[in-house]
Amino acid sequence: MPSVSETTPRLRARALQASTSRWRPVIAIVIALAVLALWPTIAPNPYMVSAGVVVLNYAVFATAWNIMGGFTGYISLGHAAFFGLGAYGTGLLVIHTEMYFLLAAVLAMVATVIIALPVGLAALRVRGASFVIVTIALVLVLQLVFQSWGAVTGGSDGFVVPRPFPDMLRPEHHETFFYLFLGLLAVTMAVWTLIDRSRLGAALKGVREDEDKAESLGSPTMRLKLVAFLISAAFTSLAGAFYGLWFGDLDPIFQFDIVLGSTVVLMALLGGIRYLFGPLLGALVIGAALEYFVLNYGDTQFHLIATGLLLALVVLFLPDGVLTGVAQLRARLQPQAASIREVSAEDLRAEQDRSDPGAQESDRDARTEESP
Amino acid sequence: MVTGTLLFQSLILGLLLGGLYALLAAGLTLYFGIMRVVMLAHASFIILAGYIAWRFNVVTGLDPMFSLIISVPLFFLIGFAIQRWLISRLKPATMTMMSVLITFAIALIIEGLLGMVYTGTQRRINLPYAASNFNFFGAAIPVVQIVSFVLAGLSLGALYLLLKKSRFGRALRATIQHREAAQLLGIDTDKVAGFGFGLGLATAAVGGTALALQATIYPSLHWHWIGPLMAIIVVGGLGSVPGAAIAALLLGVLRIMLEIPLGPTWAQTIFYVALFATLMVRPQGFFGGRLAQRF
Secondary structure (H helix, E strand, O other): OOOHHHHHHHHHHHHHHHHHHHHHHHHHHHHHHHHHHHHHHOOOOOOHHHHHHHHHHHHHHHHHHHHHHHOOOOOOOOOOHHHHHHHHHHEEEEHOOOOOOHHHHHHHHHHHHHHHHHHHHHHHHOOOOOHHHHHHHHHHHHHHHHHHHHHHOOHHEEEOOOOOOOOOHHHHHHHHHHHHHHHHHHHHHHHHHHHHHHHHHHHHHHHHHHHHEEEEOOHHHHHHHHHHHHHHHHHHHHHHHHHHHHHHHOHHHHHHHHHHHHHHHHHHHHHOOOOOOHHHHHHHHHHHHHHHHHHOOOOOOOHHHHHHHHHHHHHHHHEEEEEEHHHHHHHHHEEEEEOHHOOOOHHHHHHHHOHHHHHHHHHOOOOOOHHO | OOOOHHHHHHHHHHOOOOOHHHHHHHHHHHHHHHOOOOOOOOOHHHHHHHHHHHHHHHHOOOOOOHHHHHHHHHHHHHHHHHHHHHHHHHOHHHHHHHHHHHHHHHHHHHHHHHHHHHOOOOOEEEEEEOOEEEOOOOOOEHHHHHHHHHHHHHHHHHHHHHHHHHHHHHHHHHHHOOOHHHOOOOOOOHHHHHHHHHHHHHHHHHHHHHHHHHHOEEEHHHHHHHHHHHHHHHHOOOOHHHHHHHHHHHHHHEEEEEHHHHOOOHHHHHHHEEEEEHHHHHOOOOOOOOOHHOO
């Protein structure tokens, strides 16, 4: 143990640092959302606002996905299943009970979590490969069920969700949903930040870095992964619910779509799954690119090739995302942090004078830990 | 009315379909055994092989099975290239997850290219023996199904002999069982892994051609194959070739039998039911042995 005189100033400095950095993500979220909120006022036409809704929808979806993928490193290609369940659940509730759309969205979210529970239990019992297979299977089987179960879901003919604001004109409708999605994005990002700073987040990151070690240290990895999976599914379902209400027309092929699920993974990876803003950044870049492709090459399969190529490039050359790349670049350009080896003999002697001999050993340990 | 003949015919058809499934799942277990890779592009290569067979038939007028002369070596080379240039570049720590994404990317690119070149139109090969049936104890079995089953059976047999009897097969099995030990014995495991991948993809060439004989093909068809094939390898125990074969035959028969009461779409869900049940009850798979007992 370091002596009291040695630790307190350091602790105090850390506490000070923590108190400023605690609010930093909140401030960053507020600034980012404020900038995004300007979009409807500067967009040249209603189409651009609706494109903004699509991009925000991707951003919520990718951030929600990142609650699972980013913290645990488990890559789910099947989150489109929860997206579709949210959309269909909300639509069915609104039609059959005529309840308020937000209440319907929340109830659909609960239902999605209930469905996700056994799936998570099955998928997370095994590591890696089987998890991915189960998430893919979930999307495929739900697509099959929703297509076959025509009496309830409308099957391939589609399914019309009543608009929550029937007397609004189309541009106003886009604008309203733009702000609804913005609010949902704020909540999702806040939840991500909360988890990031909680014990749960630390434990989940333990799973990501070395699951075996985490488990041998007594961390209930299975339960932790399941919690992250369910929270992630819940917010994905909300994104789907809002999308269904906004778009108004659902088709199993497009709601339960592996390509959609993997596009979202691509977004999170491109930005960087370790960062709060990674999925948002990825959604802005890829969402905008996809809208462009659909607009210009809508009737060809070019968007598939573009998505595929981009995914391959990101996995091969940028597996940790743009933000990690930027951070590494910045670290290289900045003056190097002093390592233990660069401490001069004078420094060491001065330190020895200040501390008692017992503290010396542990102090050196602490320094080793801090050095990069 | 469900008659005995209908049941018998379904059983035979199920076994024939299961044979094809077994061949295709064998490729998937090879990849998983060698590199711990879940190869999502396998099904899209199947469709690609189907397109090669169709195009070959249109251009030359010969039987589509002759297209195997082109597609098998081509696919072998592509598989080798994928392993050496893409998969082996990934970081070992995130290998499983990242390989899923990269093979998924390949699947998307193949689907997109097929869609761009040949459009989404459904294609079917015109065969002289397409409509003929073979009477087998009262059950009418389409000849194309028998042909594709024979094709699958021959290649599975060849694969088995290759793995069991040849030097390469021994090296490949050694690489799968214990990579480092195989290296110590002087096996060039990188090369062997590349060849193993090529071998896996070559099975997709045969399977795709067999499929094109009996079914209509279109670029997005591979989505219908990914799920069942993945389910088969999980039920069979990831990485076990005999396990995959047994699971394939079993699920193939079950699927065709369930079509009688449920219809084709709902019958398809049997694969997913089996997948979830397996993970709940026996996550290591039902038929796969322990690591040392593979093949």
